[in-house]
Amino acid sequence: MKTLYTNGSIHTLRSPEETFRCLGVEDGRITWLADAEPADTAGWERVDLEQGHVFPALTDSHLHLLYSIVLAASSFPICQVREGRLWPDTLAGVEQSIRAWCRENPRQKLMVANGYVTSAVAQKRLPTRQELDDWTGGRKAVVYNIDGHSSAMSTALMRALKIPEEGHDGIFSGEAHEFIQGRVTGLIAASVSPRLLAQGIARFTDECARYGIGRVCALDGNEDVDSDWLTAALAFIARRMEIDVRLFPQYTSPEKAERFLRLQAVPRMGGCGAWELDGSVGSHSAAFDIPYKDRDDTGHCYRSREFIHTRLARAIANGVQFSCHAIGSAAIRQILGLYKELLPRDTVDGAPLHRIDHCEFPCREEVETLKTLPLAVTVQPGFSWLDKRYLKSYEHFLTPEVIGRQIPLRELAEAGVCLCGSSDSPVQSIDPYAQMLGMVDYYLPDQSLTPWQALCSYTVNPARMLGELADTGTLEPGKEASFFVTDRDLTTAAPGELADTRARYTVVRGRRLQPHAGTVSELLRLLLRRPKKI
Numbered sequence: 001m002k003t004l005y006t007n008g009s010i011h012t013l014r015s016p017e018e019t020f021r022c023l024g025v026e027d028g029r030i031t032w033l034a035d036a037e038p039a040d041t042a043g044w045e046r047v048d049l050e051q052g053h054v055f056p057a058l059t060d061s062h063l064h065l066l067y068s069i070v071l072a073a074s075s076f077p078i079c080q081v082r083e084g085r086l087w088p089d090t091l092a093g094v095e096q097s098i099r100a101w102c103r104e105n106p107r108q109k110l111m112v113a114n115g116y117v118t119s120a121v122a123q124k125r126l127p128t129r130q131e132l133d134d135w136t137g138g139r140k141a142v143v144y145n146i147d148g149h150s151s152a153m154s155t156a157l158m159r160a161l162k163i164p165e166e167g168h169d170g171i172f173s174g175e176a177h178e179f180i181q182g183r184v185t186g187l188i189a190a191s192v193s194p195r196l197l198a199q200g201i202a203r204f205t206d207e208c209a210r211y212g213i214g215r216v217c218a219l220d221g222n223e224d225v226d227s228d229w230l231t232a233a234l235a236f237i238a239r240r241m242e243i244d245v246r247l248f249p250q251y252t253s254p255e256k257a258e259r260f261l262r263l264q265a266v267p268r269m270g271g272c273g274a275w276e277l278d279g280s281v282g283s284h285s286a287a288f289d290i291p292y293k294d295r296d297d298t299g300h301c302y303r304s305r306e307f308i309h310t311r312l313a314r315a316i317a318n319g320v321q322f323s324c325h326a327i328g329s330a331a332i333r334q335i336l337g338l339y340k341e342l343l344p345r346d347t348v349d350g351a352p353l354h355r356i357d358h359c360e361f362p363c364r365e366e367v368e369t370l371k372t373l374p375l376a377v378t379v380q381p382g383f384s385w386l387d388k389r390y391l392k393s394y395e396h397f398l399t400p401e402v403i404g405r406q407i408p409l410r411e412l413a414e415a416g417v418c419l420c421g422s423s424d425s426p427v428q429s430i431d432p433y434a435q436m437l438g439m440v441d442y443y444l445p446d447q448s449l450t451p452w453q454a455l456c457s458y459t460v461n462p463a464r465m466l467g468e469l470a471d472t473g474t475l476e477p478g479k480e481a482s483f484f485v486t487d488r489d490l491t492t493a494a495p496g497e498l499a500d501t502r503a504r505y506t507v508v509r510g511r512r513l514q515p516h517a518g519t520v521s522e523l524l525r526l527l528l529r530r531p532k533k534i
Helices: 065-074 091-104 129-136 155-160 181-190 194-211 229-238 254-258 305-317 329-342 364-370 381-391 393-397 409-414 432-440 451-456 460-466 495-499 520-527
Strands: 002-006 009-011 022-026 029-034 044-048 053-056 058-063 080-082 085-087 110-116 140-145 150-153 171-173 213-220 244-249 268-276 321-326 354-358 375-379 418-421 483-486 503-508
Touching: 058 375, 058 418, 058 460, 065 110, 065 181, 065 194, 065 213, 065 229, 085 381, 091 110, 091 129, 110 181, 129 140, 129 150, 129 155, 140 155, 140 181, 155 181, 181 229, 194 213, 194 503, 194 520, 213 229, 213 268, 213 460, 213 503, 229 244, 229 520, 254 305, 268 354, 305 321, 305 329, 321 329, 329 354, 329 364, 364 409, 375 460, 381 393, 381 432, 409 418, 418 432, 418 460, 432 451, 432 495
Parallel strands: 002 044, 009 053, 058 213, 110 140, 213 244, 244 268, 268 321, 321 354, 354 375, 375 418
Antiparallel strands: 002 022, 022 029, 053 483, 080 085, 140 150, 150 171, 483 503
């Protein structure tokens, strides 16, 4: 089928100014761009854009697909913004929310709560296992801090995980939290029925369509379980989803990651999970050189230099795209030093770029190093935007000196560093405009990006990072017809306009994404689709 999209502004993103009025699509590819319709339109399906703006489909460069689907289906948020502030802001309010959920869900044997904000709660801590035992009536329960790097568990859940409870308050942070998540996720997933799974997949795909997202980088996999059947099941589903998925298996074991090679468009590994080099600010586990403001502790790196060196050298030698989580300055220095040592001097034009994920607090030396290396940096400025206004974890836990060291977005963008926007879902909603808002209204105002630069972090830059710029990232003849239509010009949008942007609809490889019912029969149809590379 040939489709003519006309009467709109087609933003190619080859430059801020280049636009066309008409777009031709055939067999999932863009065939031509023009300012006027062709003389002969016989056999073309005509779609009136009604003065809408068309942009390349967006890419979320860092999220956790399994958690996003499963938690969307089986969890509830604790802390939410209400009337300009976060609520609940005391443990008494948290207790009220948890007891209410338990009353409303008497048959649920496992309670999963996310979005807890330690810095916003007056007591500045997660609930203990004894408190959770009381509030939930003794059922299995886990409460995740908003950053995903600390949690609280009930006694019943600790027993199910075979974690000794003697002398333990049920609060987990650092390696104690990070490296048991495969076991926790397995229990959560086991409680998800096919109906809930269908709803979770439908909800996620519909959200992507609503925001104009056509592709996600899924950082998934847990090394603390032997078979990790959940990631294998996720890969099976991801290969059949309507949006495109690029899988980064989160294993330090090359052999474990290599099991997915035949499924991948490009060999990849790393991300978070076993490849977290440190934790996060809100959980006091990001690795710094300066102690936290509220305690005499700098945090520490989870992995030794030798451990990373062996695995990174093998990945680079084998052409495997590598990614890893580093938030604090000490962790960033650790991985950047190894990249500087191991990356080849000559890079292949168009090849995938190795990554640093988050890279929130680099020192000046690391900023200068970033400018010289062929790396991509996945950033999440929507989180710092939220923190500055509501969470206050930076303000409560970091010194002004460290806060001022946040990644200098504008400086790096102007130096040509490949900045890729991401949500870290389920830490935040996959809403890309929340992240673009954080970029153009940045925590450090003089490092804010322009709307054009923010838009590129979700389009051109991810395509470059993945080594797929020849096929996606811009709208050009011969490239995939993956795009979305919206009411506003995102290249010039003001911060307030960005915040509530939505797509009228999203097209992936020539097919318009339709709303989903989230039924089991729909899930079965998905599972029977022809698979594609991830």
